[in-house]
Amino acid sequence: MTSAISPPPPGIEPGHGDPSVFDPMDDVPDGVPYVGATHFKGGRSAARHVAGLGHRRIAMISGPDHAFCLARAAGYRSVLETAGLPADLELIIRTGLTREDGQAAADKLLARPDRPTAIFTANDLQALGVYQAARDAGLRIPEDLSVVGYDDVPVVAWADPPLTTVHQPLAEMAAAATELALKLGRGEQVPQLGLEIATRLVVRESTASPPQD
Structure with a gap:
């Protein structure tokens, strides 16, 4: 913000x-x-972290066309470009910033035959929605899917598992x-x-x- x-x-x-x-x-x-x-830097740090872990199919659940959401998404895209990773537009979903929005977007991403192995979200509420979608799909976090949020609201330190996020x-x-x-x-x-x-x-x-x- x-x-x-x-x-x-x-x-x-x-x-x-x-x-x-x-x-x-x-x-x-x-x-x-x-x-x-520094929202652009925050988006870069999140994407760079999962790319550094070896992920190559990194999705992003972004938010509306607000300045801070656009900056976070731009940081994410810059890391993909630098790492030489394909910018698959189907792995980027723009939606609302609620838990329900995050879950619905993650449902679509995880239903793909070439589903992503990591998802970066525009805020922590969306990330908690990704947690629910992963559970519904029978996927384990982080063994099957890595998740990174944004904001570092207090509750995410107590999520199962505790959420990696941008503070x-x-x-x-x-x-x-x-x-x-x-x-x-x-x-x-x-x-x-x-x-x-x-x-x-x-x-x-x-x-x-x-x-x-």
Whole structure:
């Protein structure tokens, strides 16, 4: 996600109305200070991880055409290109960001005769849907299918197995956004219009080398 903060419009005093734009789904307009995360880098780190384990059929369940979803998918595609892996468009499904959406997309992917051995999802809820689809298909995670999510919401550390995911620094983003808003409220100059805080891959037990044919 991306947090954008804009100064109060004329005639609005602090505490009277909400002048800030929080977590916009689309690109932030030029000139608007914002705090975001390195979504492209996050997508790259997820795809690079499973490619490094030896996976060659890596699917992605992406989300709607929001800026952060597009950046994560672009990172995934860049790894496939760098690794010389075929960019099979049938292995990329764009859908909603719910658990049910993830399960429905994974059902389609896992029903293929040449099913993927790894699936990267645009968020953790979709990844939990992939878990259910894998169970329904009689597949084991990670022995038969590796899964990587995105966000690192607390519950996924307790999934069975614990989910490998990209940690999005929401607490750090919130703190930076609050500091930026306070500076703007005091009329201070901000050192930079855009601040992107690094994501990081958290490797748990949902990823492993692909099954041997």
